[in-house]
Amino acid sequence: MSSPHPHTHLQLHPHYHHPPQSPTQFHLLLPMGEQTISHLVPQSTSTASSSPPSSSITATTTTNPSTSSSIVPSNRSKKRLTQNPSSTSSENSNPKKSRIHPATPLLRPLSIDGEVAAAIRHLRSVDPALANVIDSHDPPNFQSFHPPFHCLVRSILYQQLAFKAAASVYSRFLSLCGGEAGVVPAAVLSLSQHQLRQIGVSPRKSSYLHDLARKYHTGILSDESIVSMDDRSLFSMLTMVKGIGAWSVHMFMIFSLHRPDVLPVGDLGVRKGVQILYGLEDVPRPSQMEQLCERWRPYRSVGAWYMWRLIENKAGSGGVVPTGSDLVGGSAAVGGLGATGPQFVDPIQMLPNIG
Numbered sequence: 001m002s003s004p005h006p007h008t009h010l011q012l013h014p015h016y017h018h019p020p021q022s023p024t025q026f027h028l029l030l031p032m033g034e035q036t037i038s039h040l041v042p043q044s045t046s047t048a049s050s051s052p053p054s055s056s057i058t059a060t061t062t063t064n065p066s067t068s069s070s071i072v073p074s075n076r077s078k079k080r081l082t083q084n085p086s087s088t089s090s091e092n093s094n095p096k097k098s099r100i101h102p103a104t105p106l107l108r109p110l111s112i113d114g115e116v117a118a119a120i121r122h123l124r125s126v127d128p129a130l131a132n133v134i135d136s137h138d139p140p141n142f143q144s145f146h147p148p149f150h151c152l153v154r155s156i157l158y159q160q161l162a163f164k165a166a167a168s169v170y171s172r173f174l175s176l177c178g179g180e181a182g183v184v185p186a187a188v189l190s191l192s193q194h195q196l197r198q199i200g201v202s203p204r205k206s207s208y209l210h211d212l213a214r215k216y217h218t219g220i221l222s223d224e225s226i227v228s229m230d231d232r233s234l235f236s237m238l239t240m241v242k243g244i245g246a247w248s249v250h251m252f253m254i255f256s257l258h259r260p261d262v263l264p265v266g267d268l269g270v271r272k273g274v275q276i277l278y279g280l281e282d283v284p285r286p287s288q289m290e291q292l293c294e295r296w297r298p299y300r301s302v303g304a305w306y307m308w309r310l311i312e313n314k315a316g317s318g319g320v321v322p323t324g325s326d327l328v329g330g331s332a333a334v335g336g337l338g339a340t341g342p343q344f345v346d347p348i349q350m351l352p353n354i355g
Helices: 065-071 085-092 115-126 128-135 148-158 163-177 185-190 193-198 203-217 223-228 231-238 246-255 268-278 286-292 300-316
Strands: 028-032 035-039 326-328 343-345
Touching (some): 148 163, 148 203, 163 193, 185 203, 193 203, 268 286
Antiparallel strands (some): 028 035, 326 343
């Protein structure tokens, strides 16, 4: 993506505030067991599985050798992915048995000093193929610029639009709200569909913005609850908002909340990167991504970031861009959620839950 914005700290406690020196700054205090973390926005894990306790964050996780070897083919030859029959049979042996998942602990956000370095050390140790990609790029730099509500609003505005068009709509939207500090639920609710249509927001997107703002207004969602929720709960709550689907939530969790263990299984760029990384004959299906990237836990967000870098390099060297993907630069590449460097975005995956 394009060069990052100047570093701006994002802070929350139960209440976020804007210090006089910067109207866009706010601070976050997160409870983690007996500890309290004070820094940008939080935490971890993909929506499909739980993650290890926070005390083991920097430790190298272990994977099942037999599972890994049966799923991740050698780089030296192109192979087809095969389903692990033993895992399938065990899952289907008792379909009526409910699966009880333990509460997912909240991990330290990647914006905390030392977390990206810890992630890179872990990924190097568990995946030699990924280590080669890591050596070819500067490390990611996760920064925050806005409160969660603002980030979600911006994500909706940028969906399914070209970068320049989205930036223009967003700029006019900020003017309607009286600037970035004015992007709050009450202000969004006060905007009529006609006003939004005049700045290029479709009636459908207007309904999405109002639905998000209403859920904040009624207390179903809040910035405080969003930053303190575990990933599984957050995924469930955010996909209840009209216009916010799985892809958008994954991007929000990685690039706004900086959660370290989110795997965007539906993102075509990440899937294509995994195909190249492991020399697979076909682009892995979303259902296969969990097993393929299991060894990256608890830093799958960083592994995904390197997949975007890998596919970016492939395209830059004359490689084929995945069908249906657009290379977009700047923070708009992830719905305006703030990332470093360009990445591929599959427009089909951007709004999977719209109805």
